[in-house]
Amino acid sequence: xxxxxxxxxxxxxxxxxxxxxxxxxxxxxxxxxxxxxxxxxxxxxxxxxxxxxxxxxxxxxxxxxxxxxxxxxxxxxxxxxxxxxxxxxxxxxxxxxxxxxxxxxxxxxxxxxxxxxxxxxxxxxxxxxxxxxxxxxxxxxxxxxxxxxxxxxxxxxxxxxxxxxxxxxxx
Amino acid sequence: xxxxxxxxxxxxxxxxxxxxxxxxxxxxxxxxxxxxxxxxxxxxxxxxxxxxxxxxxxxxxxxxxxxxxxxxxxxxxxxxxxxxxxxxxxxxxxxxxxxx
Amino acid sequence: xxxxxxxxxxxxxxxxxxxxxxxxxxxxxxxxxxxxxxxxxxxxxxxxxxxxxxxxxxxxxxxxxxxxxxxxxxxxxxxxxxxxxxxxxxxxxxxxxxxxxxxxxxxxxxxxxxxxxxxxxxxxxxxxxxxxxxxxxxxxxxxxxxxxxxxxxxxxxxxxxxxxxxxxxxxxxxxxxxxxxxxxxxxxxxxxxxxxxxxxxxxxxxxxxxxxxxxxxxxxxxxxxxxxxxxxxxxxxxxxxxxxxxxxxxxxxxxxxxxxxxxxxxxxxxxxxxxxxxxxxxxxxxxxxxxxxxxxxxxxxxxxxxxxxxxxxxxxxxxxxxxxxxxxxxxxxxxxxxxxxxxxxxxxxxxxxxxxxxxxxxxxxxxxxxxxxxxxxxxxxxxxxxxxxxxxxxxxxxxxxxxxxxxxxxxxxxxxxxxxxxxxxxxxxxxxxxxxxxxxxxxxxxxxxxxxxxxxxxxxxxxxxxxxxxxxxxxxxx
Numbered sequence: 176x177x178x179x180x181x182x183x184x185x186x187x188x189x190x191x192x193x194x195x196x197x198x199x200x201x202x203x204x205x206x207x208x209x210x211x212x213x214x215x216x217x218x219x220x221x222x223x224x225x226x227x228x229x230x231x232x233x234x235x236x237x238x239x240x241x242x243x244x245x246x247x248x249x250x251x252x253x254x255x256x257x258x259x260x261x262x263x264x265x266x267x268x269x270x271x272x273x274x275x276x277x278x279x280x281x282x283x284x285x286x287x288x289x290x291x292x293x294x295x296x297x298x299x300x301x302x303x304x305x306x307x308x309x310x311x312x313x314x315x316x317x318x319x320x321x322x323x324x325x326x327x328x329x330x331x332x333x334x335x336x337x338x339x340x341x342x343x344x345x346x
Numbered sequence: 347x348x349x350x351x352x353x354x355x356x357x358x359x360x361x362x363x364x365x366x367x368x369x370x371x372x373x374x375x376x377x378x379x380x381x382x383x384x385x386x387x388x389x390x391x392x393x394x395x396x397x398x399x400x401x402x403x404x405x406x407x408x409x410x411x412x413x414x415x416x417x418x419x420x421x422x423x424x425x426x427x428x429x430x431x432x433x434x435x436x437x438x439x440x441x442x443x444x445x446x
Numbered sequence: 447x448x449x450x451x452x453x454x455x456x457x458x459x460x461x462x463x464x465x466x467x468x469x470x471x472x473x474x475x476x477x478x479x480x481x482x483x484x485x486x487x488x489x490x491x492x493x494x495x496x497x498x499x500x501x502x503x504x505x506x507x508x509x510x511x512x513x514x515x516x517x518x519x520x521x522x523x524x525x526x527x528x529x530x531x532x533x534x535x536x537x538x539x540x541x542x543x544x545x546x547x548x549x550x551x552x553x554x555x556x557x558x559x560x561x562x563x564x565x566x567x568x569x570x571x572x573x574x575x576x577x578x579x580x581x582x583x584x585x586x587x588x589x590x591x592x593x594x595x596x597x598x599x600x601x602x603x604x605x606x607x608x609x610x611x612x613x614x615x616x617x618x619x620x621x622x623x624x625x626x627x628x629x630x631x632x633x634x635x636x637x638x639x640x641x642x643x644x645x646x647x648x649x650x651x652x653x654x655x656x657x658x659x660x661x662x663x664x665x666x667x668x669x670x671x672x673x674x675x676x677x678x679x680x681x682x683x684x685x686x687x688x689x690x691x692x693x694x695x696x697x698x699x700x701x702x703x704x705x706x707x708x709x710x711x712x713x714x715x716x717x718x719x720x721x722x723x724x725x726x727x728x729x730x731x732x733x734x735x736x737x738x739x740x741x742x743x744x745x746x747x748x749x750x751x752x753x754x755x756x757x758x759x760x761x762x763x764x765x766x767x768x769x770x771x772x773x774x775x776x777x778x779x780x781x782x783x784x785x786x787x788x789x790x791x792x793x794x795x796x797x798x799x800x801x802x803x804x805x806x807x808x809x810x811x812x813x814x815x816x817x818x819x820x821x822x823x824x825x826x827x828x829x830x831x832x833x834x835x836x837x838x839x840x841x842x843x844x845x846x847x848x849x850x851x852x853x854x855x856x857x858x859x860x861x862x863x864x865x866x867x868x869x870x871x872x873x874x875x876x877x878x879x880x881x882x883x884x885x886x887x888x889x890x891x892x893x894x895x896x897x898x899x900x901x902x903x904x905x906x907x908x909x910x911x912x913x914x915x916x917x918x919x920x921x922x923x924x
Binding site for chain 3: 314315316317318319322323325326328329330332333336337
């Protein structure tokens with residue numbers, strides 16, 4: 176077994192275990208911490224996939240910003256000690272969906288989507304170079320980039336508007 | 347070499363786990379976290395395909411998805427905080443004043 | 447790289463307007479803020495509509511701005527619809543105090559409109575996903591805007607949860623499509639997807655989940671009645687018209703650009719969904735006692751009728767679907783405007799509370815007559831022409847069963863629209879004292895309703911120029 180294969184299986188195992196841990200955990204804080212570990216293992220998988228910029232963005236944005244925000248809100252609301260509630264009534268629907276997707280997953284695993292499925296091993300891969308990525312990002316994808324700035328502004332405005340407590344004026 | 351289908355299978359299983367969480371859990375925060383897991387699974391498959399085709403499009407897509415996920419989380423958590431202020435609970439079963 | 451900036455002229459102007467509103471907001475005095483902001487937003491949007499209409503017409507259908515946006519008549523037509531709907535909604539928001547006093551509400555409305563414009567124009571998966579989210583996130587906030595109202599925050603949260611989940615499913619579908627095609631450009635994807643496999647159909651189904659949520663077709667319609675009821679009425683009006691039309695724009699473009707060869711499976715699926723949507727929408731609307739929920743289910747049914755045009759994947763089919771969206775936007779906005787005005791005075795959304803409305807405000811009742819008859823599909827209103835075109839497209843392509851289901855559903859629909867009109871015109875208020883309880887209609891609402899009613903009547907009588915626009919739009923996709 177090559178190092179790459181060993182790494183992949185270890186990280187995949189960690190990702191799967193922590194994903195399951197998140198969904199079935201009794202405490203919101205444990206769920207959040209499981210998810211952080213999941214994101215970190217996926218980030219290392221991105222490194223295996225020749226995407227160093229995305230790997231670091233994953234750590235910074237997902238694990239570093241989004242999950243910290245989740246933990247803030249969990250602590251703010253004081254829900255870390257709430258008992259977990261599960262709704263087992265919907266399980267039949269979920270079972271069907273889960274089965275369909277798992278079947279697709281495993282079929283993909285064994286049928287390899289009908290194409291040369293081995294990931295090319297390219298030591299001079301341009302994918303690892305962030306400046307090459309920037310060239311594509313800032314020329315072809317300029318409009319989505321600008322739109323993202325509007326989206327982030329809107330999200331900020333929305334979050335403030337929703338949580339700001341307006342003092343009731345006395346008539 | 348690792349076939350791309352291994353990554354796809356992992357992505358599919360993570361996606362299913364996330365969807366499981368959305369349907370089964372009653373805690374609004376955990377449901378939201380499960381949605382993030384689903385998005386992450388899609389990201390993984392995009393980056394894997396990007397490597398397969400030796401192109402940047404997948405990675406750039408993931409870059410934008412991360413920005414969108416951050417924005418969505420900000421708004422979603424703001425809504426959860428607002429609801430908590432009035433109902434003192436984030437249990438989805440108690441948010442049913444609209445039924446009927 | 448082709449950099450035709452006229453393609454994003456409306457969006458650039460919308461950004462400028464949003465910035466202007468944010469900057470001018472602190473300068474308005476508190477008591478006149480509502481009026482000033484509203485007229486600024488509505489006036490600005492009307493100006494943008496005029497400028498874009500005159501200067502932003504596409505000379506030829508082309509892919510521009512790095513392959514992200516397609517500058518064609520299809521996108522242009524929908525952009526005009528969205529800006530119009532936003533202008534009317536800005537007028538309608540002026541009477542809802544919690545919305546009108548906050549500049550942020552108008553800015554969020556503008557941001558959602560920018561997102562919708564780009565949704566209609568997207569030619570690339572990245573742009574499409576980003577545009578869909580730029581539309582949805584402000585709308586989540588707007589739906590939950592009335593933070594001291596439990597129903598509103600719940601509506602916002604339900605909308606967000608459902609929306610985020612379906613957008614994640616949509617994204618997974620997009621990732622699979624990218625995997626099949628190796629590119630994110632919609633037109634280039636069609637080449638790789640020409641021979642449908644089980645996997646590409648699976649990806650298609652996942653994508654359909656996402657689009658189905660935006661257009662609230664069965665079985666993704668569960669969020670609509672709750673969210674429309676909980677959100678404040680002008681926002682519900684905007685959600686049910688512009689946001690749905692944006693979903694249809696994307697559905698049409700996707701069907702015709704990415705999956706033209708999938709042929710029968712895709713069309714049969716959509717046909718079944720269309721029948722289910724029409725039927726369930728109409729049947730549940732029959733049982734409703736709350737006028738907002740009735741309108742919500744009626745909007746769901748209308749999505750079903752418009753789907754007939756999507757199923758008949760021809761020029762007439764696409765043109766009829768675009769025309770249906772135009773007529774539907776005008777009519778539904780009118781209906782929600784009337785409910786807003788009447789609801790504030792009557793104080794309840796109960797259907798029976800509208801008894802005797804014709805004596806309390808004849809003009810409002812007349813507007814309601816026009817709107818509801820158009821929704822029912824009666825001539826000489828826009829709804830009739832829209833239904834006629836959609837059924838004609840269905841028959842042209844041989845979908846006779848689908849068209850018959852549509853006709854039967856239209857007849858069922860007539861019942862609950864006419865019942866409401868019966869309450870308005872033939873019944874009397876409790877105490878039979880209508881003269882002392884008139885319903886005043888403020889200036890913005892008077893303007894909005896006049897424009898909408900005139901538009902509905904125009905679309906039903908002199909519909910030729912509008913029809914030409916939709917045919918040009920449809921032709922640009924083939």
